[in-house]
Amino acid sequence: MPVIQITDLHPGGALDDALADYRDLTDVALRRVSEPAGGLYIAESSKVIERAIAAGHRPRSVLCEQKWLAGIQGIVADDVPIYVGPSDVLESITGFNLHRGALASMHRPALPPVEQLLRDARRVVILDSLVDHTNVGAIFRSAAGLGADAVLVTPRCADPLYRRSVRVSMGTVLQVPWTRLPEWTEAVPLLHAAGFDIAALALSDTALTLDEYAASPPERVAVVFGTEGDGLGRAALAAADTVVTIPMLHGVDSLNVASASAVVLWALRV
Numbered sequence: 001m002p003v004i005q006i007t008d009l010h011p012g013g014a015l016d017d018a019l020a021d022y023r024d025l026t027d028v029a030l031r032r033v034s035e036p037a038g039g040l041y042i043a044e045s046s047k048v049i050e051r052a053i054a055a056g057h058r059p060r061s062v063l064c065e066q067k068w069l070a071g072i073q074g075i076v077a078d079d080v081p082i083y084v085g086p087s088d089v090l091e092s093i094t095g096f097n098l099h100r101g102a103l104a105s106m107h108r109p110a111l112p113p114v115e116q117l118l119r120d121a122r123r124v125v126i127l128d129s130l131v132d133h134t135n136v137g138a139i140f141r142s143a144a145g146l147g148a149d150a151v152l153v154t155p156r157c158a159d160p161l162y163r164r165s166v167r168v169s170m171g172t173v174l175q176v177p178w179t180r181l182p183e184w185t186e187a188v189p190l191l192h193a194a195g196f197d198i199a200a201l202a203l204s205d206t207a208l209t210l211d212e213y214a215a216s217p218p219e220r221v222a223v224v225f226g227t228e229g230d231g232l233g234r235a236a237l238a239a240a241d242t243v244v245t246i247p248m249l250h251g252v253d254s255l256n257v258a259s260a261s262a263v264v265l266w267a268l269r270v
Contacts, residue, residue: 002079002080002081002082003069003073003081003082003084004018004081004082004083004084005084005085006019006083006084006085006089006090006093015083018061018081018083019063019083019093021040021042021060021061021105022042022063022093022094022103022105023093023094023095039107039108040060040105040106040107040108041106041108041159041161041162041163041166042103042104042105042106042163042166043057043059043103043104043106043163043166043174044100044102044103044163044166044167045100045101045102045167046068046071046072046075046100046101046102047170047171048166048167048170048171048174049062049072049075049076049102049104049106050075051171051174051175052104052106052171052174053075053076054174055109055174055175056109057106057107057108057109057174058106058107059076059077059080059104059105059106059107060080060104060105060106060107061080061081061082061083061104061105062076062080062081062082062083062102062103062104062105063082063083063085063090063093063094063098063102063103063104063105064082064083064084064090064098064101064102064103065084065085065086065087065090065098065101065102066084066085066086067101068101068102069082069084071101071102072102076104100167108161111178111179111180112177112179113179114152114179114181114182114187114190115190115194117149117150117152117177117178117179118150118190118191118194118196119194120149121149121150121194121220122149122219122220122221122270123147123148123149123220123221123223123265123268123269123270124148124149124150124151124152124196124220124221124222124223125139125143125148125150125151125152125222125223125225125261125265126151126152126153126154126181126198126222126223126224126225127139127151127152127153127154127157127225128154128157128224128225128226128227128232128233128236129154129156129157129226129227129233130153130157130158130225130226130227130228130257131157131158131227131228132158132228133158133159133162133164133165133168134164134165134168134258135228135256135257135258136153136157136158136159136160136162136165136168136169136173137160137164137165137166137167137168137169137173138168138169138258138261139151139225139257139258139261140160140165140169140172140173140176140178141168141169141170141172142258142261142262142265143172143176143261143265144169144172144175144176145172146262146265146266146269147265147269147270148176148265149177150176150177150178150179151176151177151178152178152179152180152181152187152222153178153179153180153181154180154181154183154184154187154236155180155181155182155183157180160173160178161173183235184235184236184238184239185235187239188239191222194220195219195220196218196220196221196222197217197218197220197221197222197241197242198222198224198239198240198241198242199213199221199222199223199224199240199241199242199243199244200224200226200232200236200237200239200240200242200243200244201223201224201225201226201232201244201245201246201260201264202226202231202232202237202240202243202244202245203231203245203253203254204243204245206243207243207244207245208242208243208244208245209244209245209246209247210244210245210246210247210263210264210267211247211267213242213244213267213268214267214268217268221268223244223261223264223265223268224236224239224240225257225260225261226257227257228256228257231254244264246260246263246264
């Protein structure tokens with residue numbers, strides 16, 4: 001297994017190109033553009049790297065401190081280069097302290113067709129234009145823990161494989177099947193053809209309460225959660241077969257979207 005000690009960090013040095021995957025990871029806008037275009041994502045911590053590999057994802061390289069090397073060598077294949085260095089040098093590369101021990105640059109798997117994920121599913125989560133990676137990761141964790149069969153994300157939703165999403169999800173974004181939906185005009189026929197009731201979580205005078213909806217739910221439900229702050233847009237609401245709301249008390253009108261997902265999935269568990 002190639003283990004490379006990091007000693008040369010001069011611009012244009014021998015390791016400059018090899019370590020490019022790990023630079024400026026705190027720049028959210030840069031990573032959101034470059035990771036999908038480059039076909040890569042970053043897995044953080046030995047546990048997440050192990051889950052990614054177990055899910056069939058291939059690492060391009062690993063970056064870690066010396067004390068984590070033995071554990072990483074027990075996870076990755078023999079031909080994967082492992083770059084090893086002291087914590088201050090790794091922080092100068094990534095822009096943050098690697099207190100979780102390791103990062104891996106992973107090849108992104110091809111996303112499955114929507115129809116494939118819907119075929120045998122009964123409970124599906126749809127994330128419509130969420131922009132906060134923490135919320136995306138937390139919803140994936142709820143989906144895994146409370147039995148959703150798949151997560152579908154709309155074209156403008158934040159990247160589930162962004163480093164923060166993967167970390168907050170505790171690696172469950174690597175376990176729960178997911179893919180991207182097309183625009184709603186194309187997505188609705190796909191969902192209806194598979195027999196799904198599209199249930200939008202939104203505030204509305206005509207909405208069913210979650211208690212009412214969960215008392216006799218359709219066989220197949222796709223629950224749609226909207227972006228932070230503004231909630232669901234007009235296209236998502238127009239696509240819905242049913243509007244559902246969580247009854248609230250003490251003048252509070254809604255929950256954080258990640259909390260709402262957990263409440264809804266628990267109520268609709270099968």
